[in-house]
Amino acid sequence: MHTKPIPMSSSARGGSIVIRKMGRGATWCMLTFYALLTLYPLIWLFVSAFKDNQDFFSRPFGLPSSWHFDNFSRAWKVAGMDIALLNSAIVTSVSLVLTVLIGSLAAFILSRFHFRLKGAVMGLFLIGMLIPVHSTLVPLFIMMKEMSLLDTYAALVLPYIAFELPIAIFIISAYMTTFPKELEEAATIDGAGYWSIFCRIMLPLSMPAISTVAVLGFLRFWNDFAFPLVLINKPSLKTLPLSLSIFADGYGTDYSLTLAALTISVIPTIIIYLIFQEQIMKGMLAGSVKG
């Protein structure tokens, strides 16, 4: 509890309180300014997405002189955002479901069973967090080519799961170790096998940890650029970040189209962020501290 030695200090330092209040006010102003500065690039993106090219050049800071909603319909069709969105949704959801299932099954075994190689297996998964993703691009490209998996959804889904497994196992098994031992004992007495313990007890009870893993995985898969860059070439299979990347070389192109396309790709992540803010913050912390 905070017990304050009030009387002496407040009367003796009346002047310094005024200064401190002014200081606090200044801090607030600077903080708000800083937050606006961080948000500005995004606000600028959303506002500019409604401008026509002329407006974009002449008044980069102003509001649009007329709001062009057609930018979005053009981006949807012309820039192929519809296909890219669909591809991203398929790749992300398949990877997510498999990561969660395979990861929590492994986490269940690593946290609730005792066997000889347990420490070694756990260590093996932890080492994986130290391997820089980009250093595997070349060999993965060659492997996928020899397995004839280039230009398929599997080329993305398989490495996504593999790279997300260590953090998934780490987060979920840390959560599962906190359950009391009697949980399985009671279920075993009732005649439940391991599989039904896993499906009926462990999975539902671990939902908080699983949802953290799922949210982190969503952001990682949805935003990933390096793997599709190397493993996907076919326009009909391009994910959102890969389709957007073509705008990077295009000096002197259709800016309003580009910004509308960017906005379309950002909206799902922003929505997820607004809903799962706390989980994302804590999960990313856990993820980065371990990695």
Added chain:
Amino acid sequence: MTTAARTRAFIIAGLLPALILYLLFVVVPVFWSSYYGFFSWKGIGEMKFIGLDNYTEVLKDEIFWKSFVNNLYIVAYSVFGQVPIALLLAIVLARNSWYQRFLRASIFMPMVLSSVVIGLIWGYIYHPQIGILNFLLDSLGLSSWKLGWLSDPKVAMYSIGPPIIWANIGPYLILFIAALQNIPGEMDDAAQIDGATGLRKLFQITLPMIWGTIKVAIILCISGSLKAFDLIFIMTRGGPANSTELLATYMYNNTFNIFRYGYGSAVSTSIVIISLLLIAGSQFLMNRNKNVA
């Protein structure tokens, strides 16, 4: 089946999918790339064994070392940009009022965006003709300060700093806030009774209390700097004139632009070795400090 046998079967069946995927797509590629590094190979046709030639070429290539130095630049941006800014913000944002939570959320926001989006937005900010930075300088009457932020080889690597700091402050902020909230309230009271306030309290009590967390943050900066591929690839592709080349873009360009798969593999292996050395080195330094203190 006996219970023991059933348990063992379950353990194996449950671990197998995770282990197979993980070994096949994370661990095996690392070893494969060190193997491919011994060959000269254009991706099609015959692979020619050339011993250590690729690896010695990597070590002799000036651009490889320039890329390495650029990676260190990114470490420096993180250590001297992200860490102090995040720490400062954490100190003023450690309470839980709605406005503080709102500020935290806005500062964290860029973390959830794709690097492609971040790279494109900052590409527009820095654009020499239509960029809002040069437009801003013009309207402030500072036209002489205008630069080709990403197109001038002398400036480009510095221009990379702000987007990287902007995008990655979030986790550090949360890390520091968590550490600050863990400082026991009695410390505050004791400091107040001893008359320690303001800066003195900050340097003599708060910072020493969270020194461990600051060290963790610095290690994170080092390992995080090796992940900066996407942003730079979108903004500059390592150019102009290799001025922003990173180890990862160097590897990409050698492999997929000029089709030297063997050489690219040798570079990949070097990246793994360098990053393990960096992480081991920083961990060692940090632990040694702890023993001394």
